[in-house]
Amino acid sequence: MSGTVTEQLIEEHLVEGQMEPGEEIALEIDQTLTQDATGTMVMLELEAMDVEHLESELSAQYVDHNLIQEDNKNPDDHLFLNSACEKWGIWYSAAGNGVSHPVHQQRFGVPGKTLLGSDSHTPAAGAMGMLAIGSGGLDIAMAMAGEPYHVNMPEVWGVELRGELPEWCSAKDVILEMLRRHDVDGGVGRVIEYHGPGLETLTAMDRHVIANMGTELGATSTVFPADDAVRDFLVQQKRKEDFRELRANDDAEYHVTETIRLDEIEPLIAKPSSPGNVVPVADVAGDDLYQAYIGSSANPGLRDFAVPAMMVEGRRVPPEVSFDVNPTSRQMLQNLTEMGYLGDLYASGARVHQAGCNGCIGMGQAPATGRNSLRTVPRNFPGRTGTREDSVFLCSPETATASALAGKITDPRTLEDTHDMTAPNWTEPDEAIVDESALSPPPENPGGELEKGPNVKSLPDFERVPDALSGPVLMKVGDDISTDEIMPAGSDVLPYRSNIPRISEWVFDQIEQGFYKRAQEQGAPWMAVGGSNYGQGSSREHAALAPYYLGMRAALAVSYARIHWQNLVNFGIVPLEFADRADYDAIEQGDTLELPNVRKEMQEDSEITVQNTTQDTTFTAEHSLSPRQVDIVLQGGLIEDYKN
Known part of the structure; x- marks a missing residue:
């Protein structure tokens, strides 16, 4: 058995090829993930391929990106996706149920499995000890039809974590530190595997934050071990029977090695307009602020909303700041409500939106032209918000909330002096509300016709490459x-x-x-x-x-x-x-x-x-x-x- 967790996962699913970096290999895929911005194409591709039934162990379709219903197009496509799930036997997560990645981790994440998703942030599931890879929709359609997934064998980049994060810092600062060191192409051709004693201080959802944005490094995927933190998460989600321990061997060797001392991490921020343009928050502190935005697949955990709620309790955000809260799931909203945190956010002046990707993908919450927006989302590419001349910074929930309270970009550590505030002390609850009410299982007898609205068009014809x-x-x-x-x-x-x-x-x-x-x-x-x-x-x-x-x-x-x-x-x-x-x-x-x-x-x-x-x-x-x-x-x- 190979030594690293990544190599163990690949070896268990290897169909073709040699496990030599750079060589093409083929992997058996257990699960697939599609979302509505890419899933419609996957279903049209299954139709074009004349696929009658699926071979994947589990496939799930999420409606999380295109939630705005200003006319018929989005709701028509939601019906189309629902009919495709009925036809081929796919789990269907309805509009408002939440963002695909955290919902999939909560309901379907299983250590030791492979996951292929038509969303580049699919590697977030690596937080569970899975090998999760993002790819184009046609690759997903092939995997759903039972075909193996081909990819070049990656190097395994071992990142050892030591120590414990200081107050006012969180997992987002860890991945921003990686981007500060290596920019947006530092992970190309590699799977990043985190290990070391520092892992003991990171929950499964903390790891999700780091694995999600490994994509911004260009990495093929990110992998964490399946250890006590993953067991605790599955117990919280009432799925303890799905746990399987998966750790690197003591003699595991990595192609590339690195160490991050968590205790040396400081609040970081990616300036416009690249996730790799990272500097300490202190470098830009005092700059004007129009919007502070928390949520998205890059910060989807309960703590990523609870900590901001604890920070704003009894306080009010200045009226000139748009404090946008984008819950990541219906289940998250229920837990925030039950624990009293949603009320604290509302009382602070926050604008609470429906559960989904929303402003992360430019579906609402667009900032004003040329005004600074601090966001906990994974990307700040030019114009991604929907505003062509946007100015987006990527940061942690602590930094976004501190800035919202101060009315300007703020290092959260300074709140101890300016707002007489101590760092929130958050502990993950042993139990959480589980809500599957908007998650429909595959029908016992799949079949039926696709329901195509007027906006659904068949794929174009494709031509052979000519001699010249x-x-x-x-x-x-x-x-x-x-x-x-x-x-x-x-x-x-x-x-x-x-x-x-x-x-x-x-x-x-x-x-x-x-x-x-x-x-x-x-x-x-x-x-x-x-x-x-x-x-x-x-x-x-x-x-x-x-x-x-x-x-x-x-x-x-x-x-x-x-x-x-x-x-x-x-x-x-x-x-x-x-x-x-x-x-x-x-x-x-x-x-x-x-x-x-x-x-x-x-x-x-x-x-x-x-x-x-x-x-x-x-x-x-x-x-x-x-x-x-x-x-x-x-x-x-x-x-x-x-x-x-």
């Missing part, structure tokens, strides 16, 4: 471009998640308003060029599928984020990397690139000839696809490959 490709560089972007910038979130855009023709109108809109018209005028094929870490962030496959619909057939980048790279493969877009960054620098937007032998060269080698006919130059690009992935791309994507 030629087209203009219609868009050139820099480093760390996120999928939010390729395919924005927000209340204007995401309601069209099941309507590719319509949602394509927002492709690259954050970068260039009006790009859609240029793409329409150009037609297929065209190419996009990106810098390093192209496509970081969300798993939404719309960032590949909508550009494909507009005619994009190839991408050239210095490097790719893992999920977006796989999504390009899944929809038949050729993903190439520059062998020399100087070739990236030399290309101008509008240049015409030709891949004269792309099909033959991809089948024979990893080097691809690229001719810049505008500049009359030739250079070599590379691909890092396995032979299996080459076949998928050349056939026009994973659906065509599955059907053939």
Whole structure:
């Protein structure tokens, strides 16, 4: 048996390949998670694949992103998803039941299982001793149909935790410390595994906070052991029979090692507009504040609301500050109410919203233009809030609440002097209210027809890659471009998640308003060029599928984020990397690139000839696809490959 928890999980589920870092492996998937912003595509893909029944051990569909019902589109899609759950035998979590990740951990998290989710923050379930990976929707559909999941074997990055967090600091400051050290691409090709004596001071939901935002480091996943903290959590959730101890062996060896002394952690904050732009809160203390926002999958635990409630008890937030509370589940609201914390939040002037992702994904709670918003969410990419010129900081619940009370960005440690406040002393209760009233189990006899509203459109047709490709560089972007910038979130855009023709109108809109018209005028094929870490962030496959619909057939980048790279493969877009960054620098937007032998060269080698006919130059690009992935791309994507 392999030594680390990660290796144990992989070994137990290995179907194909060797456990050598960088080698492609295939894993058996026990559970799948879909949410409504991506799940509609998964169900349409199952339909396109002619899947009659599912093979996954457990699949759950959550409605948590698109909750605003300003017209028919979102509620129609909710009915569509419910009908898909009836048809294929899937758990259905209705609108208002809560955010997928904490609800899944509460109701379905089981140590030792694999989980594949069409949401990039699926690794949050690693808090339970699971191997949980985020991926594009088509990969999830394949797993639901019983196909193994292919991924490159990661390195295991062992992070030893020592000591105990000081007062006014919490788990969010731990993951922000990791981002301060390593930025948004430090975890690429790795699973982060936390170990050491400091774990004893972190609850299962504290670990959820850290595992959730491992995604912002670019990591394949994050894994914690299944120990006493996980047992306590399952007992609290009335599921103690699901516990299985899972720990690293004493002789476990990690490919990369690091130590964090928890007692040296200080309150941290990620400045606009990247999760990796981390500084001490003290560095920006005193800056103006418009909004303080607590909640989201990145801080979903009972303590993440109870501690702010304890801080504001008997106090009032200044009227010029919008103090937004976004509960993560219906169950959470019941517990906060029963314990009296919800009343304290209301009395402080807080605006309490329905349980769901809400402002994290740009569905309400958008800040005013150019005003500072402090949020406990996982991302602060430009415009993600729904406000194009937003100014979002990522921080802990303690920092957000301290700032709300002070009316300016505030280091929570200073409240001891300014507000005569001692640090709240929180202890997780042994028992909690469990509410499954809005969680519908799969029917005993799945079947029936899909209920499609007028906004649900079938997938486009996919073409085989021709012998040669030629087209203009219609868009050139820099480093760390996120999928939010390729395919924005927000209340204007995401309601069209099941309507590719319509949602394509927002492709690259954050970068260039009006790009859609240029793409329409150009037609297929065209190419996009990106810098390093192209496509970081969300798993939404719309960032590949909508550009494909507009005619994009190839991408050239210095490097790719893992999920977006796989999504390009899944929809038949050729993903190439520059062998020399100087070739990236030399290309101008509008240049015409030709891949004269792309099909033959991809089948024979990893080097691809690229001719810049505008500049009359030739250079070599590379691909890092396995032979299996080459076949998928050349056939026009994973659906065509599955059907053939």
